[in-house]
Amino acid sequence: PRHPRLPPTDQPTHPSPGRVRARRGLVAVRAEAGVGGINPSIRKEEEKVVDTVLAGELSKPLTPYCRCWRSGTFPLCDGSHLKHNKATGDNVGPLLVKK
Ligand code: FES
Structure with a gap:
């Protein structure tokens, strides 16, 4: 889902469960909603x-x-x-x- 209040470059991403995404020196791991979460x-x-x-x-x-x-x-x-x-x-x- 998109978050309309954030500028396009700051839109959160929703990678596959367990996938790690690095951006601007930060590492974020997100669990996907709808597949049971973490x-x-x-x-x-x-x-x-x-x-x-x-x-x-x-x-x-x-x-x-x-x-x-x-x-x-x-x-x-x-x-x-x-x-x-x-x-x-x-x-x-x-x-x-x-x-
Ligand atoms: S971290 Fe050991 S059982 Fe979860």
């Missing part, structure tokens, strides 16, 4: 998936949080990114939060 199945009934973590209350010194949206224990990483990376050639991994 989140295939986690809490889809919610308008937006947001979680809050108090780092001081973590039980372990290092806690991995999922960034691939495929964890069965979301928002914690369960290692599912390994299967995703192998199947797709992607390179995603968790966010490690230190206590």
Whole structure:
């Protein structure tokens, strides 16, 4: 879709899912709406998936949080990114939060 308030040169692009587009020194990756987005199945009934973590209350010194949206224990990483990376050639991994 076009965004009429932006000049033609600033029109956002909508590449294929996972496609990376570099412009003016920036790299942007966009998920296409209508094909499920980046989140295939986690809490889809919610308008937006947001979680809050108090780092001081973590039980372990290092806690991995999922960034691939495929964890069965979301928002914690369960290692599912390994299967995703192998199947797709992607390179995603968790966010490690230190206590
Ligand atoms: S399971 Fe998603 S980053 Fe590890």
